[in-house]
Amino acid sequence: MGISERKERERQEMRDLIVEKATQVFIELGYEKASIRTIAERIEYSPATIYLYFKDKDWLFLEVQSVSFGLLLKEFEKNQSIDDPFERLQALGRAYLDFGIANPAHYELMFINKEPVQCIQNDELEWHNGIKLMELFRSTLQTCIDAGKLKITNIDIAAFALWGMVHGIVSLYVTNHYHVMDIPDEVAKMMLYQSLDATMELLKA
Amino acid sequence: MGISERKERERQEMRDLIVEKATQVFIELGYEKASIRTIAERIEYSPATIYLYFKDKDWLFLEVQSVSFGLLLKEFEKNQSIDDPFERLQALGRAYLDFGIANPAHYELMFINKEPVQCIQNDELEWHNGIKLMELFRSTLQTCIDAGKLKITNIDIAAFALWGMVHGIVSLYVTNHYHVMDIPDEVAKMMLYQSLDATMELLKA
DNA sequence: AAAATTACTAAACAGTGTTTAGTTTGTCAA
DNA sequence: TTGACAAACTAAACACTGTTTAGTAATTTT
Incomplete structure (x- = not known):
């Protein structure tokens, strides 16, 4: 039957x-x-x-979020073929920036909205896309550290600082907070990439 | 009368x-x-x-926001007496972190909520506290650059990168997004400061 | 004392997330 | 084929939300 x-x-x-x-x-x-x-x-x-x-709006939203995480994960995985770990890390940074700028709405749902992050702290539902993303980032970072390519050698601190930095510039851009700087949108976009490059350059051992 | x-x-x-x-x-x-x-x-x-x-909820919120900006501005101004520009910049960074960690709700209203940033793009109301904040940050940055203390010599890029970085780590902390890293709150707080210090160290000429 | 201005509010409007109670539909055993 | 049962679905309600309207009450001006 x-x-x-x-x-x-x-x-x-x-x-x-x-x-x-x-x-x-x-x-x-x-x-x-x-x-x-x-x-x-x-x-x-x-x-x-x-x-x-x-169950409710939050749980529906969570499901949607997981689709968004899947999209970014796909972009991340495209760069897994890059051999040099530092170049791979750079590529991840750019992919993250690209994604945020190209999909500001998705980005907001994924990383800026606080709403359903809390309801997940109990249940371990659909975050595994997000967790996979994190693992990919951290393993690349660890490979860089092992190869002596980074000035920061503590992986947690490096992860905090790097994710924070990239997330910071993307989210200030996405939420329009940069507008206090009185810079045209196109210029702002360029500066995001330049800021990332400059930071990566500083980080390079 | x-x-x-x-x-x-x-x-x-x-x-x-x-x-x-x-x-x-x-x-x-x-x-x-x-x-x-x-x-x-x-x-x-x-x-x-x-x-x-x-006029409406947004405009009331804007007024509230301006009070919050006033609080942070006060913290910033406390450090204006520090002579060495790089030390002053470091102090600003720590003050920003302190403020975000001590007043997560204020921080959210000021820098994470997107809501009323848009309604201000027309009228130039109560943002002058926010603008003052920005000016204080940028002038300190400029002094550092003039004194040859920074590796990044373009003020816009330095401002983007630095504000972005600090905002990034604070906002990931405030919105609980760091919880994917599975780190206790107290440890996370410490790492915020260490990330800031490490980044400032990298930035030092 | 009458008129005009001001400060305030009750009630309504159109919207929200969510629940309840009830109807319709499809499946299965007798 | 018929009657029982379960699953899928919904209309209507509940308690909220931001905001507007129309009207009341108090105060100031003439």
Whole structure:
């Protein structure tokens, strides 16, 4: 009897549909302004239906976030073929910057919104894409340190400082906080890359 | 006739009262969850009254933000007496970190929330505290560059990189994103300072 | 004392996330 | 084929949200 299998499949398809449309809405409107009702309209079901597949808005959002993490992870993995560890690290930095600038909405959902980071601290759901991302970053960093390529030799401090730095410039850009500097958008973008390059140069042993 | 003066004074007092209580509520609950009705309850007036003094929630929030900027500015100014420009820059960095760690809610309102940054792009209201902050930072940076103390000699790039770096580590800490690193809070705090120190050391000419 | 201005608010509007109770639909055993 | 059961779905409600409108009450001016 393939009926229960079909039902399971249909249920998964429904889930996927919700996540797909929810992603669109979250990207278009941001976390707060994206409403369950709007998402429900897009999937052409009633709002209550969404609650049959997801506990609440946060858990739905988490699922969307995990898709975004997947996108960045894919970009990261493209650079795994680079042999020289320091060059690989540089490439990761640029990929991170590229991603943030090209997908500011995704970036906001992933790294700026505080909202659902807290609900995850209990359950260890869909963060494994995020964790994979972190592992990739840290292993590259460790390889650099082992090869004596970095001036900072403590991996935790290096990770804090580097991720912090890149995240900082991207998020100040994404949230428009740089506008106090009174610099045109195009120039600002260029400076992001130059800041990254300059920092990487300083870090080089 | 001192009547209009008295009325003006009373109006200002009412405004101040609203800002004071609104600050408390924003700090306690964050931007989104702080509601006009809650603030109204605190001042013991109806919600509609707030709209007689502030155009909308964003403009009220802006006023609150400016108070927060004032606090950080005060901390910054304490270090103006330090003679050596590089030491002064280091002190600013630590003051920024101290402030973010000690007042995460304020920090979020000032540098992480995207909300009202956009409404300001039209009007040049109460950002002058923020602008003063920026000027203080940049002039210290410029003095360092002039004295040949920094490896990065372009002020814009140095400002981007440094502010970005410090903001990055603080905001990853404040938004709990560091928790993917699986490090206890106390250790994380220490690492923030060590990351700052390490970066400043790299930057030193 | 009457008119005009000001300060304030109750109530409504349109929106939000979420729950409840109930209907429709599809599946299965008798 | 019929009746029981379970699953899928939704209309309507609840308690919120920011904001506006229309009206009241108090104060100042004429």
